[in-house]
Amino acid sequence: xxxxxxxVLGRARVTDNADLHAYYDKLARLDAGALxxxxxKIEPWFPQPESVPVKWSYQxxxxxxxxxxxxxxxxxxxRRVVALYNPRRRDIAATVxxxxxxxxxxxxxxxxxxxxxxxxxxxxxxxxxxAWTIVDGQKLKVGPRDFAITPNWTWHEHGNEGDDGPVIWQxxxxxxxxxxxxxxxxxxxxxxxxxxxxxxxSSLHVYGAGQLRPFGDxxxxxxxxxxxxPWEPTYEALLNAAEATDGSPYDGIIMEYSxxxxxxxxxxxxxxxxxxxRPGESTLAHRQVGSKIYTAAKGSGTSVVAGQxxxxxxxxxxxxxxxxxxxxxxxSRSDDACLFSFNxxxxxxxxxxxxxxxxxxNDGHQPVG
Numbered sequence: 001x002x003x004x005x006x007x008v009l010g011r012a013r014v015t016d017n018a019d020l021h022a023y024y025d026k027l028a029r030l031d032a033g034a035l036x037x038x039x040x041k042i043e044p045w046f047p048q049p050e051s052v053p054v055k056w057s058y059q060x061x062x063x064x065x066x067x068x069x070x071x072x073x074x075x076x077x078x079r080r081v082v083a084l085y086n087p088r089r090r091d092i093a094a095t096v097x098x099x100x101x102x103x104x105x106x107x108x109x110x111x112x113x114x115x116x117x118x119x120x121x122x123x124x125x126x127x128x129x130x131a132w133t134i135v136d137g138q139k140l141k142v143g144p145r146d147f148a149i150t151p152n153w154t155w156h157e158h159g160n161e162g163d164d165g166p167v168i169w170q171x172x173x174x175x176x177x178x179x180x181x182x183x184x185x186x187x188x189x190x191x192x193x194x195x196x197x198x199x200x201x202s203s204l205h206v207y208g209a210g211q212l213r214p215f216g217d218x219x220x221x222x223x224x225x226x227x228x229x230p231w232e233p234t235y236e237a238l239l240n241a242a243e244a245t246d247g248s249p250y251d252g253i254i255m256e257y258s259x260x261x262x263x264x265x266x267x268x269x270x271x272x273x274x275x276x277x278r279p280g281e282s283t284l285a286h287r288q289v290g291s292k293i294y295t296a297a298k299g300s301g302t303s304v305v306a307g308q309x310x311x312x313x314x315x316x317x318x319x320x321x322x323x324x325x326x327x328x329x330x331x332s333r334s335d336d337a338c339l340f341s342f343n344x345x346x347x348x349x350x351x352x353x354x355x356x357x358x359x360x361x362n363d364g365h366q367p368v369g
Contacts, residue, residue, distance in 0.1 A: 130162020
């Protein structure tokens, strides 16, 4: 019997026998092993992610997120978050690949204490009008569909200064990645709460013009100096681009939230995008090395991920594992639809791992199982 039957030159294809099994037992007693028994698994022909495509329905999850307000306080929980686990990656608390996401809720008038950690974080607001966060002394006010970042090892705290209901936002962090490198650190602020520096949304006032850069600026950190990206100018930029270009055949009109000083990703380990699908638009399928988490920001539609049909409407979240074919379609013939997404592409590019390819058959569309 040949256990490793990949009968190709240069691949392991050793036939088992009693002597080999005895040999393997001797190695195991010394915490060693024969590489050829696992070589084909750990060096596959192409990526074989453990994660699978999943959709989390906001309509189904929202009542449970709201229930958490009654069951646990923000202080006791640290952060009152419903985590989104990939069924194959619960062991590392991952939503897909080495990315984590969850739904955080804050009640009216609630304020969380300050801390910092090695993991980088981002926020995408789903509902509520009183949300704020303080990042290294800068207070940011954010509303529905706004995007904000909390770079790694920055002091941060959150709250809801509104009085008309809770705030729910989506968290995105690279916690599984940090833990995979055994690089995690966590620290509580010595004063419990930060002292605000400057005016609210100061980074937006200084760096939000996009095409204009402060003369003589000395910013030197490896993340964007712009910490909040409001929805209104983002959507306007997408609409303007839709008038001037056909966009991407794989993503429609898509734009990356960027560091205004470098044009690069907002943080070294995670990038984020907003894309617009015009009425009735259907994209072609492609795949990339890297994991992605999508949130339906506006409208409704359908995506096909690794042959699995995923119908989504506003607030729904779904994931695309690395090297999985994916394509999108806007279900409406009269209104546009928008998808927010974040990914680990900056890591893949920095390590020289990133690659991308188009689906070659069936006029660019994958079959749906």
